[in-house]
Amino acid sequence: MSDNCRVSEALYAGMCDYIGTPTEVTIRREVGDMAEKIQKPAKIHRGYRDMASGSDREGFRFKSSDVDTMGWYTNHKVITDLAQSIANDLSKYSIILMEDIDTPPGFVRLQLLTPPQSEIIESLVVPFSDGMYISNVKWRQMPFTFFVEEGFYKNIKQHGPCTNFFSEDVDSDFALCFHCSYWSRLTFHWRKRYTLHNWPPNHVFDDILGNGCHIVPIGSKIAGNENELEWRLSFSQAEQKLVYSMNHTQFLCYGLLKIFLKEVVNRDIEEQFLCSYFVKTTMFWMIQIGNITWCPHNLLDCFWKCFKFLLHCVYQGVMPNFFIPRNNMFVSKLSTVKGVRTRECLFTQLNGYYEMGVAHCLLHEPTVRKMIEPVICNILVRIDPLKGHIKSAADIDICLRNEIYAISVLEKDVQDNYFTLRFIISLSIQSLTQYETLTLQKCIADELVTAAFLHLNTSTDTHSTNKAVYRSDRLVGNLLKLAGRVGDVSCRLYLAMYYYRTCRYREALHVTARVKSKLTQPYIMYYRVDRVRYNESVAGWSLSKRMKKAWVYNLRLYSNVYYVQEFDLEQKISTDNGELALDISPYVLTDMLSVLCNYRLGNRSQCLQSLTDLQTLLLYDDGRYVPLNLRDLSCQILGICQHVVGDLHGALHSYQQSLRQKQNHKIQNTIRYRSALVLNQLNK
Structure with missing residues (x-):
């Protein structure tokens, strides 16, 4: 086997680990496409459409990637x-x-x-x-x-x-x-x-x-x-579909060119002559007319031929647009003397890398060097590129879960919610992939929760008859129970919040107790997961069952929906500061509801025990149950619970702790207001 083949295979396996396996890339694309499809009817109703574009939508997950959106009326x-x-x-x-x-x-x-x-x-x-x-x-x-x-x-x-x-x-x-x-x-x-x-x-x-x-x-x-x-x-839309049609070697080569551009060519350069769009255009030309064998053991040669095409374009000062070749995309950059000089310097730089040869050229990339240096330094080392495709159930599910929970369908009103729900029902009877089906299932749960609370907020009327109130209560309860059956473990806490809001504290405690018992299972997947126990437990489960029994995520309270009185002030202040939702750890919300319900029922010992559980959780947690980005609101919740039960000094301390956290929810004014209330009571 030639040295280039060995390096190519090591590079392919390393890029699969860094950029993603074919399965992970497929998950990212299908989840994104389904999310956009679900939101389409409500947006059309409002006379507006949009689409995500750029590297994130294409399937990359670089830390430095920006978010590109195109919108039109x-x-x-x-x-x-x-x-x-x-x-x-x-x-x-x-x-x-x-x-x-x-x-x-x-x-x-x-x-x-x-x-x-x-x-x-x-x-x-x-x-x-x-x-x-x-x-x-x-x-x-x-x-x-x-x-x-x-x-x-x-x-x-x-x-x-x-x-x-x-x-x-x-x-x-x-x-x-x-x-x-x-x-x-x-x-x-x-x-x-x-x-x-x-x-x-x-x-x-x-x-x-x-x-x-x-x-x-x-x-x-x-x-x-x-x-x-x-x-x-x-x-942009056509380019996205062209990227989707690439095989995985082509996609990794595209990613390799993007990394080379960022870490080598454009490093420490403020005014950049080359951008990632030129890399994408290079890939399209080389796939269509490049006579390249796109396979894992040839990845090094694929990259090098694309690099030489880019070098040739810089030398000639011509980068033809893939769809309209007469459009030289370098023209605007070469319209000034400074641009001409920048191109000359860039050509000298790229030509220097060309003279090094492909392997030594790639060693200038810190990310890639880690992948290929062991193989270059030791001729006995060989890596099977297909091992890069092998991921455990936990690794695949983490990718799938991260993509699905990144979806946020913000409804403006009941009518938007109705359009979305009706469209979801029509989608559910179509032929979908397993990842599209799970995305739809998660969105169904979210929409049912939103529908329940929007209905509750719009139907509140002091003059309603008992029969109307009963029907409304039954509808809301059924929507939330259905959401709990199709959603993840934490989704059932919305029903507990509804029971608490309507003063059915025993029912709320029953739900929170069931959720808490599930949250303590060793295979639960939150921000962290025990991979060994997860793989052992979920083996043989369908994706739907995994989500319903093993997945946990934050409770999201949208700014335009009223849930319970205790969060009303936080929602209003957060909204005024530009935040669209409050995110609460299910572990924190479970203890909070337990404290408040037991307090309303007069169960003092159970109330204090739940309060102690919440304090202990926040005091000793290392981010496993309360992520750092949720600690501002979590400390605030502890303060609210202490304030309710009469521990004013504890409440004041918790509010001060909340102010010391990074303010991701932008609720500083709420914290100061609640602190002032406590101080006023202490002074009295």
Whole structure:
């Protein structure tokens, strides 16, 4: 076996461990797709659509990855030919004509043909050549102004066609764009090339054409200054489907190029000439016409051929867009003297790596060096690349659980909830993969809980008859019981909260006792898990059963839904500070409900025992049951319980402890208010 084959196999196994196995990547994509599908009907009802894009959506989970989102209004219809306007109801939609004559390749103008459907778009048009055209500058300013006025986000700035900001310390890009169901004639050569090279596969090609493209608010900068009337064609949705169609070796090679770009080429460089989009474009070209054998023992050669393509593009100063080759994506960067000098320096840098050879070149990557150095230094070492695919049930379930619980379906009102629930029911009878089915199951539980509390909050009426109250109570109870049957272990605590809210303390205690007994099982998967016991216990269980019996997660209280009085103040203050939900550890909530219910029933000894359990949990926990990001609210909950039972000094201490934690829920004002109440009582 050649040295390159040995290094390739070690690299493949290492990249599977670092980036993900085929199963893990599939999980990430299917869960993300299903989450977007579930939320689609409610968003369409509100006249808006969006989609996640970028490396996170493609299946990568780099720590440095940002979150990219594209959004568009559904009452605008973009056409490429006047004849297409006949198919649209002019009373419901603004018709916009995409013009690609006398524009640089890859750029278009948007002419508004009909009266606008809103006053907003009316203020964003400018006259040009006997027509009204939409200004990309004014359109781009709209989301930027919105995010600034909201005041919830940090470091808001404009970045290309996007508004860039930090949400919960995550770097995020949002682009408000237009969607076009038709493909521009500029993409004709790409469609012709598909038939010559037979890539992507037929079903992927048909799917891409059926979903159209987007137009983002940024003009060309060939002459140095941006043209206000030009918009750039975006193929983010098509690119995502092309990445999905890659085999795993191709996907890992793509990831390897991204790592090389970040850790080597762009390291310590502020103004970067190359970005990850050029790497993606390189992959598309090399897959379609590159004559490469894409397999694990050839990964080194795959990377090297892609690297040489990138080097050639930098040398020539030409990076052809994959869909519109006449669009040289380096043009705007080379429009200034500084850009030309940067390209020359970059070519010198890349050529230096080329002269080193592929193995020594990759040794400059800290991440990759750990994977291949042992094999390079010892000719007797050999790693089976397929071992990188082997993961235990616990490892796969951790990946699946992390992806599913990252989904947050925030409903604005009862009607949104109704649309989502009705669509979930229609999805449940379709043919789905096991990961899509489990995602749907988790979302069903969430929607049932939200439906129950939204109904409870909207149906509260002091003049209701006993019969109406009974029916409402029965409906809410049944929804929460059903959620408990399809959701995870902690989902049953919503029913306990409802019983507590409606003064049925014994029923609430019965539910919390059952949940607590399940939480103590050795195979429970929360933020940590005993892998050995988990693998032994769940062997033979279906994914659905694993979630219902072994998975535990935080209780999420959304800002627009009232749950119980004890959290009302925290929810309001947290919402005012831009947080959409409170997250509570199920271990903390179980003890809290036990304290409060026993106190209301006059069971003093049980109440004090539960309070002691809660104190002990927070005092000695190392993050296993109360993660650090939940400790601010957890200490606050302990203080509330102590305050209720009359331990004022203990409550004050707990509130002070809460202030010392990292304020992830932004409830500092609540803590100070509750501390002031305690001090006032102590002074009296």
